[in-house]
Amino acid sequence: MPPEFSTADLYDTHGETVRVCAPVFRDFGGRTRFFGQAVTVKCFEDNSRIKETLAEAGAGRVLVVDAGGSLRCAMLGDLIAESAVSNGWAGVVIQGCVRDSARLATMDLGIKALAAIPRKSVRRGEGQRDLPVEIAGVQVCPGDWVYGDGDGLLIADAPLLPDQVQTGN
Numbered sequence: 353m354p355p356e357f358s359t360a361d362l363y364d365t366h367g368e369t370v371r372v373c374a375p376v377f378r379d380f381g382g383r384t385r386f387f388g389q390a391v392t393v394k395c396f397e398d399n400s401r402i403k404e405t406l407a408e409a410g411a412g413r414v415l416v417v418d419a420g421g422s423l424r425c426a427m428l429g430d431l432i433a434e435s436a437v438s439n440g441w442a443g444v445v446i447q448g449c450v451r452d453s454a455r456l457a458t459m460d461l462g463i464k465a466l467a468a469i470p471r472k473s474v475r476r477g478e479g480q481r482d483l484p485v486e487i488a489g490v491q492v493c494p495g496d497w498v499y500g501d502g503d504g505l506l507i508a509d510a511p512l513l514p515d516q517v518q519t520g521n
């Protein structure tokens with residue numbers, strides 16, 4: 353189980369040294385409180401990099417995806433989310449859409465995205481990984497610390513929790 357924390361308490365403790373995402377995301381995963389170090393992807397209506405990355409060992413990290421805010425297709429569905437769970441990812445944050453939302457809600461994974469839509473993306477092998485991205489008005493660099501709960505999402509340069517363990521599981 354993730355340690356007890358709340359993004360509101362973390363904000364009160366750390367103030368404007370943390371970046372607060374604009375409240376554009378909904379929770380789709382079965383885990384609403386999650387944290388971990390960021391791995392970043394930038395892609396548009398093509399989830400190739402997301403599928404590849406979540407097939408690797410997650411080690412409690414959080415995949416942060418700038419999907420350009422597209423509301424046309426889903427960048428994550430139940431199969432890719434299942435691979436994220438079995439590979440030990442703590443969460444996935446997508447500036448874009450998901451699908452299979454009923455199944456996602458049963459999974460032990462944090463998932464924040466803009467909306468759900470039935471249409472899937474088209475995989476053409478495009479997209480970039482491990483670069484600074486911007487989601488919900490804030491910059492996220494690879495290795496930044498991501499904290500999510502029902503109130504939203506905070507991004508920090510350094511770990512915020514006392515005695516922080518190195519995984520978000």
Ligand SMILES: O=C([O-])CC(=O)C(=O)O
Binds near residue numbers: 452
């Ligand atoms: O395959 C996709 O593009 C998305 C999807 O439906 C899944 O992850 O199950």
